[in-house]
Amino acid sequence: MIDKLLISLVFSIAICGFDVGATEVGDVSRGLKVFKKCTSCHAISPDARKRVGPALINIVNAPAGQVGEYKYSKALRAAAANGLHWTPEALDLFLKKPKAFLPKTKMSFRGLKKPADRTDVIAYLATFSTVETAAKPGAGFEISADILSIAGDIEYGEYLSSECTTCHQMNGASDAIPNITGWPADDFVTAMHAYREKYRSHPVMQMISGRLSNDEIAALAAYYSSLKK
Amino acid sequence: MALDRRKFLGNTIAVAATLAAPMVKAGSHGKPRVVVVGGGAGGATAARYLAKDSKGALDVTLIEPTRTYYTCFFSNLYLGGVKDISDIGHSYGRLAARGINVVHDWAIGVDRDTKTVSLAGGGAVSYDKLILSPGIDFVDGAVDGWSLETQNAMPHAYKAGSQSELLKAQLTAMPQGGVYAMVAPPNPYRCPPGPYERVSMVAHYLKANNPTAKIIIADPKPKFSKMALFQEGWANHYDGMIDWIGSEFGGDNVSVDAAAMNITIDGEVTKVDVCNVIPAMKAGRIAELAGVTDGNWAPVHAASMSSKADPDVYILGDASSQGDMPKSGFSANSQAKVCANAVRGDLTGSKVFPAKFSNTCWSLIGTNDGVKVGATYKATAEKIAKVDGFISKTGESADIRKATYEESEGWYTGITTDMFS
Numbered sequence: 001m002i003d004k005l006l007i008s009l010v011f012s013i014a015i016c017g018f019d020v021g022a023t024e025v026g027d028v029s030r031g032l033k034v035f036k037k038c039t040s041c042h043a044i045s046p047d048a049r050k051r052v053g054p055a056l057i058n059i060v061n062a063p064a065g066q067v068g069e070y071k072y073s074k075a076l077r078a079a080a081a082n083g084l085h086w087t088p089e090a091l092d093l094f095l096k097k098p099k100a101f102l103p104k105t106k107m108s109f110r111g112l113k114k115p116a117d118r119t120d121v122i123a124y125l126a127t128f129s130t131v132e133t134a135a136k137p138g139a140g141f142e143i144s145a146d147i148l149s150i151a152g153d154i155e156y157g158e159y160l161s162s163e164c165t166t167c168h169q170m171n172g173a174s175d176a177i178p179n180i181t182g183w184p185a186d187d188f189v190t191a192m193h194a195y196r197e198k199y200r201s202h203p204v205m206q207m208i209s210g211r212l213s214n215d216e217i218a219a220l221a222a223y224y225s226s227l228k229k
Numbered sequence: 230m231a232l233d234r235r236k237f238l239g240n241t242i243a244v245a246a247t248l249a250a251p252m253v254k255a256g257s258h259g260k261p262r263v264v265v266v267g268g269g270a271g272g273a274t275a276a277r278y279l280a281k282d283s284k285g286a287l288d289v290t291l292i293e294p295t296r297t298y299y300t301c302f303f304s305n306l307y308l309g310g311v312k313d314i315s316d317i318g319h320s321y322g323r324l325a326a327r328g329i330n331v332v333h334d335w336a337i338g339v340d341r342d343t344k345t346v347s348l349a350g351g352g353a354v355s356y357d358k359l360i361l362s363p364g365i366d367f368v369d370g371a372v373d374g375w376s377l378e379t380q381n382a383m384p385h386a387y388k389a390g391s392q393s394e395l396l397k398a399q400l401t402a403m404p405q406g407g408v409y410a411m412v413a414p415p416n417p418y419r420c421p422p423g424p425y426e427r428v429s430m431v432a433h434y435l436k437a438n439n440p441t442a443k444i445i446i447a448d449p450k451p452k453f454s455k456m457a458l459f460q461e462g463w464a465n466h467y468d469g470m471i472d473w474i475g476s477e478f479g480g481d482n483v484s485v486d487a488a489a490m491n492i493t494i495d496g497e498v499t500k501v502d503v504c505n506v507i508p509a510m511k512a513g514r515i516a517e518l519a520g521v522t523d524g525n526w527a528p529v530h531a532a533s534m535s536s537k538a539d540p541d542v543y544i545l546g547d548a549s550s551q552g553d554m555p556k557s558g559f560s561a562n563s564q565a566k567v568c569a570n571a572v573r574g575d576l577t578g579s580k581v582f583p584a585k586f587s588n589t590c591w592s593l594i595g596t597n598d599g600v601k602v603g604a605t606y607k608a609t610a611e612k613i614a615k616v617d618g619f620i621s622k623t624g625e626s627a628d629i630r631k632a633t634y635e636e637s638e639g640w641y642t643g644i645t646t647d648m649f650s
Contacts, residue, residue, distance in 0.1 A: 074635060081632030159582040162278065162566040166559060166587075167643040176632070177639035203619040204589055204603055211585070211605050211616050 026116075031124025034117045038109070044128055053107060059086050060122065060129035075104040078176050083201030089142075091125070092118050093187065100183070103174040143193045147214055148186055152222025160220050163208070170227075181227045188221035260288040261576040264346055264356035266336045266515055268293030268321060270300075271362030271545030271561035273648040278569035280327045286577045290330040290354055292346065296320060298649075299389035301420060302558045303641055306593060308386070308397050309430025310437075317389060319649045336363075339519035341539055358572050361521070362545040362561065363513025364388065365419050368525065371509035372412055373484035382487040383504040386427075387419060399503045400431060406441040407502035410492045412483055413448040417526075418510045419547045419556045421454035422602070426592040427505070429459065432467040433595055445501070446473045447494045449481035454555075455592060455602055461623045462594030512548035526550035531608035532584050533571035534564050543568050552612025553604075560588045562644055567608075584608040591637030597627070599634030 035044070041052035048055035054070035065072045065080030072080070079102060084090065094101040095118045097111040112118045167177045180188070194200040195209040196217075209217070265276045268291055276291040283289075297318045306312040321331045335349035339361075345353040367377070367385065375383060386396040403409065409431055413424045428444055435442045452475070453459075463471045474480040479495025485506060491498050511517075511525035521527045521536040527544040528537040529551050536542040545568055546561030554560045567584040574581035589603030604618030621633065 077628065078632045078635055081626075081629045155580065156582060159570060159580075160585070162570075163563065163585060163587055165643065165647045166562050167589075167640045169643050169646050171646070173642070175639040175642050176635035177643060204601070207603060207605055207617055207619055208587060211607075 026119040026121070026123025026126075028120070028123050028127055030116075031120035031122070034112070034121040035124050037112075038121070041107075041109075044125075046128075056125055056128065058129050060088065060091065060126040062086055062129065064090075073102075073104055073106040074176060075102050075174070075178070076106070088122050088126075091122050093190075095121065100187070103179045143190055147193065147218075148189055150214055150218035152185070152218035152220070153215070154219070154222045154226055156216070157219035157221070157223025160212075160216055161223055164220070167204075180224055183221075183224050185218075185221040185225040188224055189217055192217045192220070260286065261357045262288045262290070262355060263358045263360065263572060263576070264290045264292065264354050265360040265362065266292045266346065267362035267364060267513065267546075268295075268298055268324075268331075269362060269364055269546065269561065270302075270558035270644070270648060271547075271565045272360065273298070273321075273324065274562045274565035275360050275362065275543075275545060275569050275572075276329050277324055277327065277648065277650075278566055279573060280324075280329045282569065282579070283573055283577060285328065287573065288330070289328070290332060290356075291321070291324065292332045292334060292336045292348070292354070293321065294333060294335045295390065296333055297390075299393065300558065300641075300645065301387070301389045301423070302644075304386070304389035304393045305423065305427045305430045307393055308400065308427060309433040309593070311430070311433075311593065314394060319645055321649065323650050336515050337518070339515065339542075341519065341542065344541065356541075357576060358541050358543065359519075360543045360545060360568060360572070361513075361516050361519060361527070361548060362565070363515045363548050365510040365512065365547045365556075366514050368509040368511050371414075372506050374487065375412075375485050375506045375508060379485075379487035380506075382490075383485060383506045385507050386505060387414075387423075387507050387510075396503070396505060400434060401438070403435075403439055403442060403502045405439055407439065407443075408499065409435070409442065409444045409503045410499070410501040410505065411444070411446045412485065412492070412504070412506045412508070413446055413450065413453070413480075414507045415449040415481075415509050417556060418507075420590070421555050421557075422459075422590055422592045424507055425453055425455065425459045426594070428471060429462060429466075429592070429594045432463070432470050435470065436467055442470070444471045445492070445494070445499065446471070447480045447483045447492065448473060448475050449483075451476045454590075455600060455620065457623050458600045458621055459592075459594060462598055462600075466595035466598070510547075512544070516544060516548045523550070531611075531613040532567075534568040535571070543572065552606075552609075553615040554586060554588055554606055554613050555590065557588055557590055558644065559590065559640075560586070562647060563587055586613055589640070591633065591640065593634055593637070597631040597634050599630055599632075599637050600625075601633055601637070 042056050043051055044056045050070045054067035064084040064086055065076050095112050098105050098107045098109055168180050170181055172179050172181050192209045195205040263279055265272045276289050279287055280289045297320055300317045303312055303317050307314055325331045336346050337349045338347040345355045347353045384392050384396045386392040482495045484493045490501055492501050512522050512527050516522050516527045521538045521542055527549050529544050529549045534543045534545055536544055545564050547556040563586045571581055573579050586606035589601055591599055591601045593599050600621035602620040605616045606613045607616050
């Protein structure tokens, strides 16, 4: 009982903490300052070469993993093959906590906690990107606050999770199949709806999410977010 | 009343079993008893979920003859030299540590009246619920000239382990320019893309070690799983090496001669160096002995995987006849969780949730050239019915194929963790 109360508390905090910063217009000059945190590994000029990480030219709204000379992690290559595009929304999630968005990414950066920092640095990155916004698939994927506010049934989520564990290991390990244990509920719900709406392109996940109801997705999110990483 | 009788019988038989076979624990503590026969993708998963989710409320016994279980899935990758045999072997230590009573013995009979399973090593185990997940056996006389007596000369390697090692040894011993023949099975059978992934992996090995060798497949079917993907891959990687003879070209008219190492396809005799005969299949024999089969397979209710012949017996995986799901390790694992949920609900009153099933089969065609097919399913009154599915496309980029293969490796770790941890 106390467990459930605690978990639902955590859940509601997670919802309150959900930010839509990425859809706001960022401050490019502030973004330049934030980007200083990135420059030890990333170059960003039209003729930039790779450093520890790839040069960040034409990144925003482009397919992931496309900087030719850079040798990406297996995790990023898998995500790219499954259709990951660096939309502002995806970049926002990635930059918030890179290892949570893409476990086993080579990027050893802890993340930008402040939504404004992310919005601004993405705006700055966008000034070095010429990819047409209109060309990205399913641009502007968003889910409503109503869906995010559905309280999930943890017990049902635990049962449903047995379908996930055939591929996703519970112990937090990931091996070309990402870890989902301990994922924040809002990220979980957003990702599952993105698959269901065919915004994210992985066929297995589109199929699995395609027959889950909003309540079932909420139940899974509640269960997985209740687990320790 | 029924409970008293059961308890009485359970105690008597368990005591007898303890005397005859010390491995079998006495079930004198009054917990409901679930016996699982077969420790593969269906049985190991069911036992694990029952033990894990009941938190000690159930007495779970798993009967499995082998101490090291070799998964059929990925055994083709062992043949192709992509994996070692040790990569596909798993032990039951961690299931035993969960409190599951793991008994390494053959189940040789089921008495559904007294609710007992008898063991080859002597003794018997009593159950309140019995889960049979015995995999497959072969239909007698399915391939003219082949029988279990000739299975070492002409291995099936369709139960992984020593048969896989035997086939691999024969493959590596092939003379330069030799012939590898496969007799493919008729539907339905375990792992629909399996024979064709195997041919791909055999070709992968031969291309590097014996490039003038040939592969012939005699197939009783006019088409097969992922056919377009395999044929595209064979043309890309192994052009001219593989000759598939479907039923329209006489592939359904086959006999073999193990002494002469000949295969006769539609009247034409060919001398071969390896003959991999995969005969028609049926449910593992214990299902037949338990009297729950109808024809070659054991019909079940889709919502719980319970036998149509007995509500206290459940059949998982390849042995079951359930509707639209292919016979695969993934399917068995998926069915096991639905079954465990239903069995636990019946015995402990825990909440029973609606059945959901899914399956994905990955196949490796060549180095980093992975493809997949999958679907989701639901339980209807008649059967497990397909809801939605997908398949890899021909002409996909090398990046996608590589990611698909890497994903299959991730899945292998995932499912074996889900079975044995």
